[in-house]
Amino acid sequence: MASLVLTDSSQLTADGLEKIDSVWGWSSPPLRLHLVHPRSRMGEMVIGERPPSPARLPHTSEKHPRVTLGELNVLRRHRELCDVVLNVGSRKIFAHRVILSACSPYFRAMFTGELAESRQTEVTIRDIDEVAMDLLIDFCYTSHIVVEEANVQTLLPAACLLQLAEIQDICCEFLKRQLDPSNCLGIRAFADTHSCRELLRIADKFTQHNFQEVMESEEFLLLPVSQLVDIISSDELNVRSEEQVFSAVMLWVKYNVSERRQHLAQVLQHVRLPLLSPKFLVGTVGSDLLVRSDEACRDLVDEAKNYLLLPQERPLMQGPRTRPRKPTRRGEVLFAVGGWCSGDAIASVERFDPQSSDWKMVAPMSKRRCGVGVAVLNDLLYAVGGHDGQSYLNSIERYDPQTNQWSCDVAPTTSCRTSVGVAVLDGFLYAVGGQDGVQCLNHVERYDPKENKWSKVAPMTTRRLGVAVAVLGGFLYAIGGSDGQCPLNTVERYDPRQNKWSPVSPMSTRRKHLGCAVFNNLIYAVGGRDDCMELSSAERYNPHANTWSPIVAMTSRRSGVGLAVVNGQLYAVGGFDGTAYLKTIEVYDTDQNQWRLCGAMNYRRLGGGVGVMRAPQTENYFW
Structure with a gap:
């Protein structure tokens, strides 16, 4: 009797590599079914072999x-x-x-x-x-x-006593979502009391990032001296100038002068007085009666004056008070959406926070989507088309990070599309190329979120699936891909003012299913697949010179790779190296001109989309 064996692996064999997958346009279906025939027919036994197993139906309720x-x-x-x-x-x-x-x-x-x-x-x-x-x-x-x-x-506290870790986590998650400049210090103290380290870290970050508003709250005025010192000594304190830190300290002291004036010198040593303007240092700090009446405070003012008056001596006067603060820039986070994993298209979505280097799962899409196009428009993440493992899709979903929910109330594209390029230009969402299961497409259409409507624009001069798209200088670029027969190195760009596509300089390498992103006003194209193998090579386009130049290769070969810029750094996400589906990510170091691995997603993802968003105001980017 024949039995059915299901093989599901991230590793692919040579026979699988020879077969072209109709969904992807590259080799190797990851899920393989084999019929295994025993050496005997029904009712017969071969001597020395075990009898066939009876029919079974395992069940887990x-x-x-x-x-x-x-x-x-x-x-x-x-x-x-x-x-x-x-x-x-x-x-x-x-x-x-x-x-x-x-x-x-x-x-x-x-x-x-x-x-x-x-x-x-x-x-x-x-x-x-x-x-x-x-x-x-x-x-x-x-x-x-x-x-x-x-x-x-x-x-x-009750959950802490009973050691119910799941309830502790959900309480901390609730408090994270309630963080506000008026309550973050109270939440911080509460987290510290109950040893909730992650909540304490996030409340600290929130306080530092919103210090200008926090210093005006009543909670700030009630802080014990030790917590005040912890806050104002941070290098990441987000202030326009050190004058704000001095003003905050004096507000705190004068709230209860009789008890707090004894702590003034202890606190003032964490204000970076040498970074003040000479006018503010002499006219405001040096003339304050509380400062003038304390010898240690006067010494701190004199130190700052010497630093400002003797610029040639500054190299010898460096210390904690002369170090400029470096507030963390407003957070951006990276989303990895859908793709192909463990033998099928997936609906899962995860979010990467570069500050913590953590990947965390968020709400999944309503449909499984590989070859999905992803872009961000009006602080909403759009997932366009793709393939669900059985059929080509024209449906769209969009994700709201404020609610952690996907909605399907977006008008569908006029054509089903997988391996589609998606980008935003002048407030419109563009869907470029792809394939519909019958042919490779050169169709281009754009979505107007105000009208909830797609309309066609001029088609590309070349049919392209697995195309990468980028927006730079008011133009929409379509880069590489495949015309259905072979990978392309050609590049064309769309001018929305003329509704016209024009060719620009081609890449040095043919690439389909590549990743691309705009970084430092250049277009970077990485990975993909040429006529015979997955690529690790990378190159970048200078629109002013209309030239492509190579950069150092990634550490791994990656086709179906996502590329995105997050907080000023270039990340390559997931893909397929010719043998295995990848969940690793790597970041490009411009100073060292090298790529380095920097963690891994929860899921392997081939042909998933990536998008970059600002964090929700409700949590101020510290999830």
């Missing part, structure tokens, strides 16, 4: 754990088979030891060790809010909880 947990909760509500009562405040909470022990390391240690509580039918738990405890026990039985402003300050 998704409904069973949900229903079982629901029935356990019904038992608890009816106080049936309960073997422990928790006395918390004025409440008696009936429960089952085995459920509590399975959910909470705290209860497991209590009920399975030698503690007296392990033998008691009623256990009193002190120093925990009774409403919070009720919510957490409910969660143990239902897997559902609602964190809100009214309960987060009692839920978090």
Whole structure:
């Protein structure tokens, strides 16, 4: 009897490389099905061989754990088979030891060790809010909880006590989303008290980035001296000038002069007085009565005066107070969208924050999409067309980072397209080339978000699938790709004022499924595939000279690679190296003229799209 064997691997064999995948236009379908025929027919046995296995139907129920947990909760509500009562405040909470022990390391240690509580039918738990405890026990039985402003300050410490890490994380996530200049210092202190390191880090970053507003809040005036020093000593404090830091310090001191004037010198040493203007240093700082009345403060002012008056001596006077602050520039984050992974098109989306070097999953698209075109328009991320593993798509989705949701209320393109190039020019979203399953396309259309409508513009002079697109100097460039027969090195650009495409200088290498991005006013083209192999080479185009010049190759061969500029750095994301699908990323170091690996995505992605967005104001880019 024939059996069906499913092989799913990121590694590809030589026979797979010989087959052209109709979706991609490059070799190697990653999912292979083989029929394996045993040496005997039905009813026969070959001596020395095991008999064939009987027919089997393995089954794992998704409904069973949900229903079982629901029935356990019904038992608890009816106080049936309960073997422990928790006395918390004025409440008696009936429960089952085995459920509590399975959910909470705290209860497991209590009920399975030698503690007296392990033998008691009623256990009193002190120093925990009774409403919070009720919510957490409910969660143990239902897997559902609602964190809100009214309960987060009692839920978090209760979850810490019971060692419910998932609830701790969701409380911290809730507080991250509530960060505001008026409350970030209180959230920071709360995180510090409960050892929530990630929340503490993010609250610190938020405070530094929004210091000009934070210093005007009441929370700032109530800070203990140690926390004030922590904040103003940071190199990443975001201020227009050091004058703001001095003003903030004096506001804090004068809020309670009788108690705080003793701390003035301790705090003032973290204000970078040598970086002040001479006029402000002498006229404002030096003339302040509190500063003049403190010898240590006067010494700090004199140090700053010497630095300003003796420029030839400055190399010998360098120190923490002469180092300019370097606030983190407003954050941009990179999104990797869809692609091909583990034998199929995928809908998953993940976000890369260069500040933390973390990849985190966000809401997936409603459809699986490989060969998807991705671009950002009006702070929304658009995913255009692609292939879902079975059919070519003309549907569009867009992602709102404020809500972490995708919507499908965007008008579809007039043609189905995969391996399509997408870019934004003058407030319009352009879809360029690709293939529709019948032919390679030269069609170009653009989307007007105000009208929610696509309209055709002049077609390219060449049909192109796997084309890369870029916008520079008011022109839309279509770079490389394949005409359906072979890879291209030709490049053409579209002038929206004349509705016309014109050729420009070709690349030195034929490339399809390449990555491209505009970096320092040059167009970079990296990776892709030529007539016979995946490429690691890279080149860049100077529009003023109309010339391409090579740059150093990437560390890996990459076709189906994404290329994007994030916070002033050029990143190459994922792709296919000829043998394996990649989840690694690398960044180009312009000073060293070299690429270096810098982490990996959660998913391998071939032919996924990439987009760069500013972070939502609600979280101010520190997710």
